[in-house]
Amino acid sequence: MRVLRLIGIGTLMHFKTMSRGLFExxxxxxxxxxQATMAVYLLRAGDEPQNMVKAAxxxxxxxxxxxxxxxxxxxxQRQRWQGTLEMMVIAPRPLALxxxxxxxxxxxxxxxxxxxxxxxxxxxxxxxxxxxxxxxFLVAVPACVIGLGMFxxxxxxxFVLMRNANxxxxxxxxPIWLLSxxxxxxxxxxxxxxxxxxxxxxxxxxRAVHEAASGGAVxxxxxxxxxxxxxxxxxxxxxxxxxxxxxxxxATLALS
Amino acid sequence: MRLIFxxxxxxxxxxxxxxxxxxxxGTLLVGPVFxxxxxxxxxxxxxxxxxxxxIVGNAVLAASALCxxxxxxxxxxxxxxxxxxxxxxxxxxRTLIFLGRALPYAGNxxxxxxxxxxxxxxxxxxxxxxxxxxxxxxxxxxxxLSAAFFGLVLGSIGLRFRDVWxxxxxxxxxxILLSGTTVPRENxxxxxxxxxxxxxxxxxxxxxxxxxxxxxxxxxLPGLGLEVAIGAGYAIxxxxxxxxxxxxxxxxxxLDTL
Amino acid sequence: xxxxxxxAAGLRRTYRSRTGWLRxxxxxxxxxKGVSFTVAKGELFGLLGPNGAGKTTTIKMLNTLLxxxxxxxxxxxxxxxxxxxxVRQRIGYVFGGDRGLYDRLSGLDNLRYFAELYGIPPREQxxxxxxxxxxxxxxxxxxxxxxxxxxxxxxxxxxxxxxxxRPSVLFLDEPSIGVDPVAARDLRxxxxxxxxxxxxxxxxxxxxxxxxxxCDRIAVxxxxxxxxxxxxxxxxxxxxxxxxxxxxxxGLEDETFKDIKNLHGVREATLETQGAVQxxxxxxxxxxxxxxxxxxxxxxxxxxxxxxRQPTLEDAYVAIVAGDRS
Numbered sequence: 001m002r003v004l005r006l007i008g009i010g011t012l013m014h015f016k017t018m019s020r021g022l023f024e025x026x027x028x029x030x031x032x033x034x035q036a037t038m039a040v041y042l043l044r045a046g047d048e049p050q051n052m053v054k055a056a057x058x059x060x061x062x063x064x065x066x067x068x069x070x071x072x073x074x075x076x077q078r079q080r081w082q083g084t085l086e087m088m089v090i091a092p093r094p095l096a097l098x099x100x101x102x103x104x105x106x107x108x109x110x111x112x113x114x115x116x117x118x119x120x121x122x123x124x125x126x127x128x129x130x131x132x133x134x135x136x137f138l139v140a141v142p143a144c145v146i147g148l149g150m151f152x153x154x155x156x157x158x159f160v161l162m163r164n165a166n167x168x169x170x171x172x173x174x175p176i177w178l179l180s181x182x183x184x185x186x187x188x189x190x191x192x193x194x195x196x197x198x199x200x201x202x203x204x205x206x207r208a209v210h211e212a213a214s215g216g217a218v219x220x221x222x223x224x225x226x227x228x229x230x231x232x233x234x235x236x237x238x239x240x241x242x243x244x245x246x247x248x249x250x251a252t253l254a255l256s
Numbered sequence: 257m258r259l260i261f262x263x264x265x266x267x268x269x270x271x272x273x274x275x276x277x278x279x280x281x282g283t284l285l286v287g288p289v290f291x292x293x294x295x296x297x298x299x300x301x302x303x304x305x306x307x308x309x310x311i312v313g314n315a316v317l318a319a320s321a322l323c324x325x326x327x328x329x330x331x332x333x334x335x336x337x338x339x340x341x342x343x344x345x346x347x348x349x350r351t352l353i354f355l356g357r358a359l360p361y362a363g364n365x366x367x368x369x370x371x372x373x374x375x376x377x378x379x380x381x382x383x384x385x386x387x388x389x390x391x392x393x394x395x396x397x398x399x400x401l402s403a404a405f406f407g408l409v410l411g412s413i414g415l416r417f418r419d420v421w422x423x424x425x426x427x428x429x430x431x432i433l434l435s436g437t438t439v440p441r442e443n444x445x446x447x448x449x450x451x452x453x454x455x456x457x458x459x460x461x462x463x464x465x466x467x468x469x470x471x472x473x474x475x476x477l478p479g480l481g482l483e484v485a486i487g488a489g490y491a492i493x494x495x496x497x498x499x500x501x502x503x504x505x506x507x508x509x510x511l512d513t514l
Numbered sequence: 515x516x517x518x519x520x521x522a523a524g525l526r527r528t529y530r531s532r533t534g535w536l537r538x539x540x541x542x543x544x545x546x547k548g549v550s551f552t553v554a555k556g557e558l559f560g561l562l563g564p565n566g567a568g569k570t571t572t573i574k575m576l577n578t579l580l581x582x583x584x585x586x587x588x589x590x591x592x593x594x595x596x597x598x599x600x601v602r603q604r605i606g607y608v609f610g611g612d613r614g615l616y617d618r619l620s621g622l623d624n625l626r627y628f629a630e631l632y633g634i635p636p637r638e639q640x641x642x643x644x645x646x647x648x649x650x651x652x653x654x655x656x657x658x659x660x661x662x663x664x665x666x667x668x669x670x671x672x673x674x675x676x677x678x679x680r681p682s683v684l685f686l687d688e689p690s691i692g693v694d695p696v697a698a699r700d701l702r703x704x705x706x707x708x709x710x711x712x713x714x715x716x717x718x719x720x721x722x723x724x725x726x727x728x729c730d731r732i733a734v735x736x737x738x739x740x741x742x743x744x745x746x747x748x749x750x751x752x753x754x755x756x757x758x759x760x761x762x763x764x765g766l767e768d769e770t771f772k773d774i775k776n777l778h779g780v781r782e783a784t785l786e787t788q789g790a791v792q793x794x795x796x797x798x799x800x801x802x803x804x805x806x807x808x809x810x811x812x813x814x815x816x817x818x819x820x821x822x823r824q825p826t827l828e829d830a831y832v833a834i835v836a837g838d839r840s
Binding site: 177 | 286287290291293294297298299300301302303304421422425426429430432433438439440443444
């Protein structure tokens with residue numbers, strides 16, 4: 001119960017901090033809108049101009065992932081700068097529990113993105129978000145956010161150790177977009193990538209959201225996403241305690 | 257002239273000193289390759305264009321983000337590390353100093369773009385005529401340079417507005433959309449196409465595709481010339497903006513604080 | 515159960531830094547070279563030393579943020595490396611400067627967040643936060659964002675944060691840095707009150723007056739080594755048998771200053787610039803009157819006040835820190 005409360009309040013506080021920066025909000029809105037526009041033009045140019053909802057939802061999913069990957073990296077870096085990373089470490093809770101709210105909050109921020117791309121598509125291109133399962137969409141998206149947040153924790157453990165964490169983020173944006181089938185269906189990828197895709201929680205989260213939007217059995221994907229995410233969280237927690245020890249030994253927690 | 261090159265090289269090393277060789281490979285070389293794969297597969301799936309379109313387009317694009325961020329960094333990091341006032345107090349030509357700062361980033365961009373092109377060619381089995389390589393590298397160089405100067409313009413704007421990275425981030429996305437590197441330009445509305453005409457990369461991407469398709473260098477020279485002209489235009493704009501903002505910030509004493 | 519709140523035995527810490535890009539060279543710096551001391555329960559213990567002496571490194575080894583490269587330390591008998599969680603439940607950490615808080619959140623939100631991190635039961639939180647806001651005199655300002663706080667307010671919020679879980683040991687790392695004199699006085703009163711209620715406090719500072727006023731015992735640390743340890747009174751004996759001469763000068767050259775340092779009978783000399791005035795402090799052996807020879811060296815330089823006085827803790831500190839260097 002206390003753990004849930006910690007995660008809840010922690011997420012709320014980190015979400016508040018992030019939502020008060022013009023930079024974070026604008027980055028979360030502008031770039032995905034441009035990406036959504038791109039997706040729309042690409043889809044129109046292609047052989048399959050009918051499935052426009054997929055473009056808007058896909059761009060929104062890409063935005064959530066960008067938010068998690070850049071947000072977690074940026075947030076850890078910012079905490080290092082402002083000295084609060086040490087404060088999190090020195091608290092008697094396992095570090096994973098203090099950092100998880102950060103990554104979940106970045107996922108929540110991605111919700112702006114989803115809303116923005118859907119709204120943009122509707123306003124500018126007349127793409128009506130007539131989802132197959134509107135209610136399940138409201139289940140699938142939060143599940144996807146939690147999943148990505150837990151996956152983000154696993155990645156964040158490396159950010160604690162490395163001072164230039166953000167640089168690593170740049171490389172992880174496109175691979176996950178590609179491998180999780182957020183915009184490009186997995187069927188076009190070479191077969192050897194399938195096992196990788198299958199173990200990524202992002203794949204199942206994206207699938208659940210796409211299924212809710214365009215039709216399909218949503219629940220199995222939601223379940224798979226949450227199950228893999230839980231495993232990611234467990235692995236992330238182990239990594240985090242290892243990394244914390246490493247960071248204390250190599251003195252990378254503070255900037256000075 | 258020496259001032260441009262030596263000053264630029266030293267500043268570049270200083271600003272990039274946070275990276276280690278493995279980070280360099282990881283972030284600067286691997287990233288663009290994944291971007292290329294993403295768009296190539298997207299193109300395949302949608303039947304928009306063939307792999308060649310994306311390989312060449314994304315090689316040109318690989319130069320852009322790097323040069324754009326580099327140009328921005330060239331100016332804005334000086335301020336972040338509070339070295340800007342020192343630079344502005346230097347008696348040498350400030351314009352040359354800053355234009356020089358953009359050069360190493362352009363060189364870096366060329367390196368990454370060439371790498372992306374070669375890797376893309378082998379990963380997706382694209383055939384490029386052997387005679388085209390010289391022209392292609394020349395084109396990538398022109399694209400890198402004009403993107404770096406464009407970045408310098410953004411960096412100069414950053415002297416006046418705080419969240420310059422927001423502008424740079426958005427611009428990278430805009431370039432993906434409008435420069436014809438990923439979305440075939442004939443599919444864009446006329447207004448967006450017109451904006452693309454004035455962005456860096458657009459003409460270089462077109463020229464590079466023609467070269468890869470077997471066109472001779474002589475025939476793509478006009479396009480290449482346009483790219484260089486656009487780059488020069490941005491260099492001039494950057495120089496003018498720097499002068500204006502420098503004057504203004506000296507008047508209002510907002511150099512390091514704003 | 516041990517009688518000590520803090521035990522440090524032979525603590526060492528080296529930092530490795532990598533320089534060079536293609537062929538990295540590893541450089542090792544020994545920041546703390548074997549420091550040992552004990553702090554009794556309820557004691558207010560000062561760690562005094564110049565910047566870069568190893569104070570912060572020492573404190574971070576004691577509060578679990580850094581793993582010592584050598585030696586060991588215990589907080590209430592719990593090992594800082596092996597029993598990290600137990601140690602963390604018992605300690606609070608407050609450092610000086612602007613950092614360590616969430617600027618975009620209100621003071622209250624900061625406290626609520628850290629109350630969760632410390633697992634303070636929800637029922638107690640509200641009351642505890644109210645008490646602490648009262649203690650650090652921030653009641654009424656708690657809903658404002660921290661980015662609008664003054665240095666002194668931030669520092670007080672920091673202290674409230676450090677006390678949320680009623681730690682038995684409080685580490686205060688340069689708490690008065692950059693705080694105005696009035697705020698610094700309030701801060702000292704708060705610290706003194708805490709110690710009076712039984713909290714063990716380990717304070718690092720380079721302000722002598724602060725250490726003199728507050729601390730039961732002081733350890734002087736310089737170049738990573740413990741140079742002296744004792745009550746303020748005991749430390750003052752390090753300057754026994756000395757007399758101090760203070761001269762205000764305008765335009766004293768480095769050369770002349772060096773000459774003065776080498777005069778017969780002079781033990782230490784420091785030169786401090788305060789605006790246009792330079793304050794020359796010369797410590798000498800009591801039985802040699804250095805005043806005439808010092809003034810002779812200063813011939814031709816405009817002088818202000820000249821005074822001889824008995825040594826203070828500050829002079830003792832200079833003697834301890836500088837004495838070893840020569």
